[in-house]
Amino acid sequence: MSFDALTLRQRFPVLSRRVRGKEFVYLDNAATTHKPDVVIEALRRFYAEEYATVHRGVYFLSEQATHAYEQVRVKAARFLGAARPEEIVFVRGTTEALNLVAYSWGGTFLKRGDTVLVSAMEHHSNIVPWQLVCERSGARLEVIPMSDRGELMMEEFERQLTSSVKIVAVTQLSNALGTLNPVREICALARRAGAVSVVDGAQGAPHLAVDVREMGCDFYACSGHKMYGPSGIGLLYGRHELLEKMPPWQGGGDMIDSVRFEKTEYAAPPRRFEAGTPAIAPVIGLGATLDFLASFDRVAAEAHERQLLEETEKRLRAVQGLRIIGTARRKAGAVSFVMENAHPHDIAAVADEEGVALRAGHHCAQPVMARFGVPATARASFAIYNTVADVEALVAALHKVNRIFS
Amino acid sequence: MSFDALTLRQRFPVLSRRVRGKEFVYLDNAATTHKPDVVIEALRRFYAEEYATVHRGVYFLSEQATHAYEQVRVKAARFLGAARPEEIVFVRGTTEALNLVAYSWGGTFLKRGDTVLVSAMEHHSNIVPWQLVCERSGARLEVIPMSDRGELMMEEFERQLTSSVKIVAVTQLSNALGTLNPVREICALARRAGAVSVVDGAQGAPHLAVDVREMGCDFYACSGHKMYGPSGIGLLYGRHELLEKMPPWQGGGDMIDSVRFEKTEYAAPPRRFEAGTPAIAPVIGLGATLDFLASFDRVAAEAHERQLLEETEKRLRAVQGLRIIGTARRKAGAVSFVMENAHPHDIAAVADEEGVALRAGHHCAQPVMARFGVPATARASFAIYNTVADVEALVAALHKVNRIFS
Amino acid sequence: MGASDDLYQQVILDHNRRPRNFRPMATPTHVCPGRNPLCGDHVNIYLEVRGERIEDVSFEGSGCAISKASSSMMTEAVKGKTVAEARQLFSEFRAMLMGELDTGRVPHGLGKLTIFKGVREYSSRIKCAGLAWHALVGALDSQKQISTE
Amino acid sequence: MGASDDLYQQVILDHNRRPRNFRPMATPTHVCPGRNPLCGDHVNIYLEVRGERIEDVSFEGSGCAISKASSSMMTEAVKGKTVAEARQLFSEFRAMLMGELDTGRVPHGLGKLTIFKGVREYSSRIKCAGLAWHALVGALDSQKQISTE
């Protein structure tokens, strides 16, 4: 197994298109990644040759589809290092996964006086579900602070970790700052304090090799679309012991053992948490994605992305009036920045004209913007298919920004 | 605009395949339908040429994708007869739609002593969410009974419709019995009694032209995958006035106006109900589906399906030992039956060997099975692409069942 | 071979039509209801175990031909066996259904139960064939009920 | 034409650099904060309306060049106008952004505001250009705040 960004890049049809007359440079990978040919083809083939519903059919195509569908669960368990496939719940994405945990675990076990600890650098998806469940249960939401570099303050975290803390929810990798958090340490401390740990892996899973048991988390959430997979499918890992104690969240077909109007009995996990006809084709497409991710050397890919990020930061620092937001010692995937003379929106608009897709805004992390006193940032984020040429195009666009606005 | 089942059939690649060495006869359309070439191609093209995230990008592809995504909402509003696009919420399917209404409307407005009325022929997806919210709120679940034909008992319904009834949730078309319910009358009575009406359109939308305003319902739910559309996308229609009063259900990105740890403000509907990165490609594929549905004469398609159902029932009655379950005067889409000598599972297994895909089981409607005193039924269900040849293959398979088991 | 040859061999059809030991038991030492929630099949297994030996076994319930024939043949197979022998048969039967036991090459005690070998080609029916066996083990383990899922 | 020619014309860059009427007002008769939740832009519009006439107008806030220049030019455009005239300008400006008003063919009172015509090619920026105008109307309608969404 080897890794070569330029070769892999050929596998992504979108990347060879032109945009606004320029070569397309895609640097919004933290929002979503493009899809390799094998994933697109897996979806086409499934719909054109093998489509059927799962879990109920007594006929050939449905038996095949059910088998294929459940095989993806097996692959996903392997991908995340879960102990067994039953620890994997298919969800729409990270957001749904976190809501599921908040509603089902939080809604059941949180009581008045309890505390939910989230970090100051969370995505809204790892804040709002906890706010909602705190409101319902009377629990309190507290925030692990971060330093001016954008690193979690671990001593403060240890102080906050009193016996009232029932849930610690942190991101593995910040989409707004690129900070890599010491999730292993955080999960170990949480467990020692008797709290359940929830790791938001939306950004982690695309960039790092994940092993939930090694990490020691109780729940882990990620989105297929951010790791070269289809729209509309994501994974929730939950330790089986916890999943078994959790009530269902959504009710409907497929999540029950028996339904009577007087009383309904629920199926065992993961079925209990997958009400209704699932996103079958996206699951099949995710299977092809996991095969794709297993087809190259992920350690080398990580190194490639790290070099790219370092190279980018080095060159950005040389751009007049540019300030990087988030200077943690351990970073991956993304770099946020502001410029003296141009608002992030204007940066992104000028970059777009050069064919460079950047994100500008709050990145669904308004508290991070508030913490750093900026209304928004521009962000470049990377994937396995990005190269130094992309970085060069970015830097050229930023020089143009300076020419226009100063 | 015309309609010809044989011509349309050519548009569905799966239907030309062979199964177990036989021509493939697909009669499990109530579970899910196959996809026409235009939908498969729309997905491929989106992923291979146009893929981007929606609502945030300041760059070209994201602006295009956002426009395309929101155009599907406009089309969906037109398809269902909604007053405005903001009344359409994208969900995974009918099940998620019904859970959303149960959690957000039910969870907010149901109080101890209130009643939720569902019908005796509901799918589990229109039972379990109400059981869950009744448990939380202390409201009571009551059941509108049905006759031996499988028709709702309307006089009894009117008696049940007291002032304590806050929600009436019924299916437009039963997946287990094929019964067409008088939803217009039911919604009018509900409204007069001050109750909110929720119509499960999972089966209705694929078979009937829908106009929610003409129907007079407050909420309407349907699944894309049951009407020739992609996996993982469905629609919730909600009257704007009601949606506006409802709190969010899932929290996360895209459903907020502002997030602070102290306080979060939510966006207006439908955004408030679409947390996280949506199932973008499935939405785009649904757009192609709605175009497809608008490309032929749906009144003629309805007539075709009606004839097919009548023809099927006529021929089934001639099969030795066969009994049709559900003999309502107004039926569509599906026929359920049992046979004297063979269990439904065995019927479906023998049919499968003949290349005929039938469903056997409780069809996620266990209370219907209990009502008719059968453990399960076999079910044949139809789509626009079925023909009399399919019915002939079905009947031949049933004769074989009789040969084997008697 | 098609499903009707493969699944519905004469022996199976015969046990389906005239299931053996198909009766409730007045004073069983062990009992366990099993059900397959996806298709509504259910079966009650009754056992009379004395010492280590299964002196009597019977069943009741409703299900498809595969489930009924499997229940019937299971009762014939385990009657008079020791609990340990019955458990051994269960694991061999289960392994055969899962395609983990090649009955043609590896020695086993399944005897005519190998007639259910063809079921493994029809994954949705594996649960039908296994239901009674799971309920048997559930009864031996004193479980309140089992559900194949 | 590329974005920098089309969006960032000299007039816009000039208003961005030196926004006119960029100050809070001590005793406004109307005020409305407007914000664009997706990008964090916000603007406060202050009005002093006497009788039917907008005697003074100013703004404060933070936003991109388009949003700032649009705010600045809006204040210049409506100062001294009647409320009805300002509302009329708002609908023309809005129609231009939505591509519903062809400013080259249909008579209108937009004057140099037509410089924002190019924005309609950049749908994500339409909200930036419209923010101050929506807040203006929000102020006139005595709304507590507006949010472009």
Ligand SMILES: Cc1ncc(COP(=O)(O)O)c(C=O)c1O
């Ligand atoms: C009547 C009815 N309601 C609800 C559903 C649930 O739809 P879905 O599984 O797509 O959520 C179905 C189909 O399974 C149905 O037939």
Ligand SMILES: Cc1ncc(COP(=O)(O)O)c(C=O)c1O
């Ligand atoms: C850190 C983080 N958490 C959660 C999410 C939410 O993921 P999704 O939108 O796929 O549900 C994202 C991405 O948007 C993210 O970057």
